[in-house]
Amino acid sequence: MFQVELVSPEDISYSGEAEMVIARTVEGGDIAFQPGHVPFIGVLAVWSVDVIRPDGGRDTIAVHQGFVQVAGTKVSILSDVSESAGDIDVARAEAAKSTAEAALAADRDDEDAAASLARADLRLRVATGA
């Protein structure tokens, strides 16, 4: 059994037990942690972190920037911007997505718009549980 903590600069925003934690690191692709995993520190991509609870349920958290540290039976996710599905404003994410797409259509090299599109996509994916 894992102890999972999502630590934001302001507080500990999620804390619970888990069978398995799935995250995506930059460059590294998806990685799943189960109890007994080697101590691990990774930089997270703009992607979701899935926490599989002992009762089989799944909590999905959108992590926009952060780190994961796995040590012993503890997984800590450090993130200054993270949201769980319930906190996401779908309408706003959709609006942000269309704005970003429009900006990208006008200028394909607009990095801000690309980042904003990635964030909006992630939000929508987490919110809709897709």
Place this chain on the structure above:
Amino acid sequence: MAGGKERVLRRRIGSVQNTKKITRAMELIAATRVVKAQQRARAAKPYAEQITSVIENLAAGGAEVDHPLLRQAETVERVGVVVISSDRGLAGPYNSSVIRAAERQVQNARSEGADYSLIVIGKKARDYFAFRNFAIDSYTEGISDNPTYEDARRVAETVAEAFTEGRVDRVELVYTEFLSIGSQKVATRRFLPLESTETIATEGGGDAGASGSFEFEPSPEAVLAALLPRYVEARLFGALLESAASEHANRQRAMKAATDNAEELIVKLSREMNRARQDAITTEIMEIVSGAEALGSDDQDDTIEEPVAAGAGA
């Protein structure tokens, strides 16, 4: 003339009572805020500790990188001083002591032959330094009362940018440490360059109880490079939160003293007023008595003199 002094005193008591109401209200507000600010400062601890713990593990893993935030300048030409003060006054010595410590840093820089760069947070420090014609390079207000991480990130970015671009070679952070409700202390800390990862690791209060060597992804260097800016932000955020808690604690104490003083003053003035009133009454009675005596002096002479006369006659 009688009653004039009394009236003046009564008015003064009224005004002191009004002041007391205000200071009492401010004291109560500060008391609730200090608890909230303290909770926030406590809630923010895990993040800073976790980041430190990751750096500890990185140091243990032997990662050392040539990151711009670690740059040690050979000669310090310009010292950045970040000072955290409040926007509002009436907080006792809170602002003056932190400002004094910051000014000392500026003087230190000058005596080393270096220039200074002031990064000011809070109206009070701005007013002080602007009045004395110090050059203020960056000023932020409206965040010291209830700082958010976003605020900390913005200021930290400005500072880190000035440092990485070589506009300042060293940055000192002057803020007020919150030790407990009853005790706060002005602290001056080296903000940039960051100490080497080993120093952070040995000084840090991280909870890295984990043993064994870590796997890093993508690489220890990449993790560290991504981590250091966050570490800077988290440190500034921690300092902002502690300063906010200290500000409220100081204000609460100052306002409690003011309320107590007002109470004392009211007691003293009431006593004075009562004496003035009694004096006035005594004077009035004397006036009445002597007036009555003057009017009825004939009757009285008779009644007093009669028995005497009778006695004399007997």
